[in-house]
Amino acid sequence: MxxxxxxxxxxxxxxxxxxxxxxxxxxxxxxxxxxxxxxxxxxxxxxxxxxxxxxxxxxxxxxxxxxxxxxxxxxxxxxxxxxxxxxxxxxxxxxxxxxxxxxxxxxxxxxxxxxxxxxxxxxxxxxxxxxxxxxxxxxxxxxxxxxxxxxxxxxxxxxxxxxxxxxxxxMEKEVTHLGKLLEAPDKPFVAVLGGAKVSDKIGVIKNLLTKVDALLIGGAMAFTFLKAQGYETGKSLVEEDKLDLAKSLLDEAKEKGVELVLPVDFVVAESDAEDAVTKVVPANAIPADKAGYDIGPETARIYAERIKSAKTVFWNGPMGRFERAPFKAGTKAIAEALAECPGTTVVGGGETAAAAFEFGIADKVTHVSTGGGAALELLEGRELPGVAVLKA
Missing domain, CATH: 3.40.50.1260 (Phosphoglycerate kinase, N-terminal domain)
Incomplete structure (x- = not known):
């Protein structure tokens, strides 16, 4: 644009x-x-x-x-x-x-x-x-x-x-880098989406399903997708009222030939405290009295491989409660994989930008967006009021 x-x-x-x-x-x-x-x-x-x-x-x-x-x-x-x-x-x-x-x-x-x-x-x-x-x-x-x-x-x-x-x-830099993701991304194009809620990312997921080759899901929103597939999720955060939506997104991805990749293991604990006692469990074996607070090491390895071999990567949303020491590893692995990816790498704003700085990769990616909500709305395919009035 x-x-x-x-x-x-x-x-x-x-x-x-x-x-x-x-x-x-x-x-x-x-x-x-x-x-x-x-x-x-x-x-x-x-x-x-x-x-x-x-x-x-x-x-x-x-x-x-x-x-x-x-x-x-x-x-x-x-x-x-x-x-x-x-x-x-x-x-x-x-x-x-x-x-x-x-x-x-x-x-x-x-x-x-x-x-x-x-x-x-x-x-x-x-x-x-x-x-x-x-x-x-x-x-x-x-x-x-x-x-x-x-x-x-x-x-x-x-x-x-x-x-x-x-x-x-x-402003020009933001619109150019984010716009390229929608208009002419080099393939394979991988999007990594994390954060707590599917409901916050519906528009982005739907729009990206028409652009990406693979969608890697992390953060608490992964549990809503897993529960929609019949998995037990223990005390993990699940949006019960979004299970049908998660199912329909999984179907839509299949229909469009997009891989929607979910974690295969998690770091679980009884709480997300700094001194929490953690355990790594497979995605299909989350204990009833525990919640997942980060993707597990095997998921981190799989996601990192996918990221490093992509030509374009967009990352928005942490993989877990990365601000707490026991649950940092997943988000850190994603950040480090992005830094190693030779293609175009764009980080969405807010918490994801904070993670990019914390793990020292902000200057090793193509672009870190200063806009959280604005970046997501642009990637939903919406016209932003502040950008529309600047069109040439």
Whole structure:
């Protein structure tokens, strides 16, 4: 999908209003994880080096349309200043006199960060009056917030009615890499899907069944598929109301000649505690008093082989409770196999991105998406409101 990008416009001396996704964890006034900030730095540098007066806007958390200091973006301005090696100015509001004055005083090459968009209820309501107030601050609008592109919010959607709109470099990169998975993936194409619920991934599974050669299922959602086939799953998490759906997806995969691969063994325990006593059991022998919290070593080996021999791999969702030591191995094995795959490797956002960083493979894959929900909706074949308005 071709987008209008910042390469198509002269930004010298212009006020550029850019939507970014700086929705990052903050504790005691410090940014705990600055990956999303770092992902936007190339676009920021591209614009400032070409003389733009850059005004950044983002949401943080869910303050529900009211000012709440714990959701202030001030600590983000501090961290971004360190990353850029220049002072990032901060405006105490995103609209009105304070923001307008700060924007008007900017010089070419300077950067200003506005306070949290969600301190105003107009943001999530896609309110045109609020969008117009934001638009007053800039002459050109840029969206580099792929992580928010699936939301029709004022700073993502309505604002494009009032300013010429372009995609940032990160937005372009995300749409290019994820779009290629759907449009022209090199074969064999293997998708690895994990996480807790089948219901969260229905759209993605259905759409990918028309594109992939194999679908490797892990995480707790594997138990819903296994139970649908008559397996006993002990105390493992099962979506009882989705058993028929799981059955129909298994049938659909067969019909389309896609291998839907399920785990052959699991790491089970009585709880998912850090000090849990674990045991590896075959998929057809999960004890009644235990639950599976990770794929087993044999499954990890099978999945790793499939990944390494693929030409295209998409991974979304951990294989187990990888944030707890006894249940890390499955997700780690998938991450390491992805790093060894010579083909195109794309990691979906959220927890999967966190795993890619934890296991040190983020720079060894083709692309790690900054958008969790946005990446999945794009792969469901849906049009994202924030992307649709940037089409060339």
């Amino acid at each position: 071709a987008l209008r990008t910042i390469r198509d416009v002269d930004v010298q001396g212009k006020r550029v209003l850019m939507r970014v996704d700086f929705n990052v964890p903050i504790e005691d006034g410090k940014v705990l994880d600055d990956w999303r900030l770092r992902a936007t730095v190339p676009t920021i540098r591209y614009l400032t080096e070409r003389g733009a007066k850059l005004i950044l806007m983002s949401h943080l958390g869910r303050p529900k349309g009211k000012r709440d200091e714990k959701y202030s973006l001030r600590p983000v301005a501090q961290r971004l200043s360190e990353l850029l090696g220049q002072t990032v100015k901060f405006a105490d509001d995103c609209i009105g006199e304070v923001a307008e004055k700060a924007a008007a005083e900017l010089q070419p090459g300077e950067v200003l960060l506005l306070e949290n968009l969600r301190f105003h209820e107009g943001e999530e309501k896609n309110d045109e009056t609020f969008a117009q107030q934001l638009a007053k601050l800039g002459e050109i609008y840029v969206n580099d917030a792929f992580g928010a592109a699936h939301r029709a919010h004022a700073s993502v959607h309505a604002i494009t009615k009032f300013l010429p709109a372009y995609a940032g470099l990160l």
